[in-house]
Amino acid sequence: MLRGLAVNPSLPPALRERLVAAADRELAWELAGREDLTRAQAASLVARFPECAPLLVEHGTLTADGVDPEASPDVALALLDQGRGRPEWARALAADPDAGRREKLAECPGLPSDVVETLAADPEARVVEEVARWAPAGPAARLASHPHAGVRAAVAGNEATPPRTLAALVTGEGLPPARTCLVCEREEIPFLHDPYCPRADCDLPPGAACDGSHEYTTHLLRMRAIANPATPAEAVARFADDPSMLLRCELARRAGLPAAVYERLAASPEPGVRSDLAANPAIGERLMRVLAADTGHNVRRDLARNPRLPLDVLVTLARTVKTGPTPLPRIAAAPPAEVAELAAHPDAAVRALVARRRDLPDGIRDALAADPDAKVANAVAPHPGLPEERLRAMLGRHGARVAAGIAANPGAPAALLEVLVRREPVAKALREIARRPDATAALLLACLADRRARRVAAGHPALPPGALVALLDDAGGGGGGGRGRRPPHPTRHCRSAAARAWRDGLSIFPLALTGSESTMITRRGTL
Secondary structure (H helix, E strand, C coil): CHHHHHCCCCCCHHHHHHHHHHCCHHHHHHHHCCCCCCHHHHHHHHHHCHHHHHHHHHCCCCCCCCCCCCCCHHHHHHHHHCCCCCHHHHHHHCCCCCHHHHHHHHHCCCCCHHHHHHHHCCCCHHHHHHHHHHCCHHHHHHHCCCCEHHHHHHHHCCCCCCHHHHHHHHHCCCCCCCCECCCCCCCCCCEECCCCCCCCCCCCCCCCEECCCCHHHHHHHHHHHHHCCCCCHHHHHHHHHCCCHHHHHHHHCCCCCCHHHHHHHHCCCCHHHHHHHHCCCCCCHHHHHHHCCCCCCCHHHHHHCCCCCCHHHHHHHHCCCCCCCCCCHHHHCCCHHHHHHHHCCCCHHHHHHHHCCCCCCHHHHHHHHCCCCHHHHHHHCCCCCCCHHHHHHHHHHHHHHHHHHHHCCCCCCHHHHHHHHHHCCCHHHHHHHHHCCCCCHHHHHHHCCCHHHHHHHCCCCCCCHHHHHHHHHHCCCCCCCCCCCCCCCHHHHHHHHHHHHHHCCCCCCCEECCCCCEECCCCCCCC
């Protein structure tokens, strides 16, 4: 709730000050995105939560004027990261005694070459790893021979690394063996990190292991090399039969491999590998048709999202696969003739696929709006340009089943939205209304009845000031009293917000508060 209020552009200055003073880490992040913070408020947030500095810099609240990198290193780093810092700051921060700051500096783009070389020779491996992730070809190739395996793994994920170097990292040919890794530099080997490690100060990843061969970091290096499009295909094709499912999953997502490699991956026993393969546009039609008969978990669902899937295969999948509200890539790219064919298909599941497009010809759009199947009608209901009379006819025909779709239509008039709130107070419809830029104050107050819609409505500029104050008070904002309080009952919460808005003189229609309960607020009535 407080996070919604924090982003509300209509938040009065006094409430903004209360939120800044009472902010925790999550709330501070939301407030940092505001463009109306004073410099004092920004400084207050950065002093308590340095991680807010990048967002404050991005929105122009903090600028380079008057910044001392020694006194305000986090602000200087944020400005350097946005390309608004000064070279001398980078040189000063490269000698900062805090390794965490040097690591953040290594992430910054456009660093002077002397700073890159200084950081590449840093005694802390994590600083050098960050350099290796972003270094240009020359330094990246040199760091491939670094004695720390973690640095080499970082080089493997760098797309600027020369292909020849990447191949050498995968095979190990021509490179001296790594001498240390994140495991053996701190633990006596052989060591396997317990996934449920009870040590509070331990930051090793679950399952990290080393027996002297740095196997955990070597596996990470291979994962990154496979995912790196600059790595030669012949260097990674060898992992098609690797015992590691994770390596094969990563390989299954990669383009540019020989067809035989994809065929071997399709024979993997794990559905996860086959589902990643099914979504890969690089596989051929024959393999797609094979995977269309695969009943493994998510295989057909991911195949349906493949943009190169033959249309007849997609039609078959539509009957059994849940594809979600977003138009599938193959449907989004369908030419006009295919669109017309799909819209007239006898199977409602197929018609619903094309109904999710938002660029349909008027005739096809209107025909789908009159579809006897509620799923088809709800899918097309948000389509721009649908006349009000068709939306009302759709609501009369299908009722609550199309309420959310109508609420998401950008051209739905306020009068129709009021009908949805009064007659069909469906939770999903309330959430869609709360997201609308043109939502009226009365509609937003009605949205307070739903917990999730309430969070969205709290950030809407049209929400009345009285409701903002009520929401802030009910959520425990300001004065630091929010922690440990029992959250208010949803109905009482909404009633309180609505009542305070009523006291400001706002007249609204009946609100659906919880279930069948409805409370009438009128200009002279009582709550």
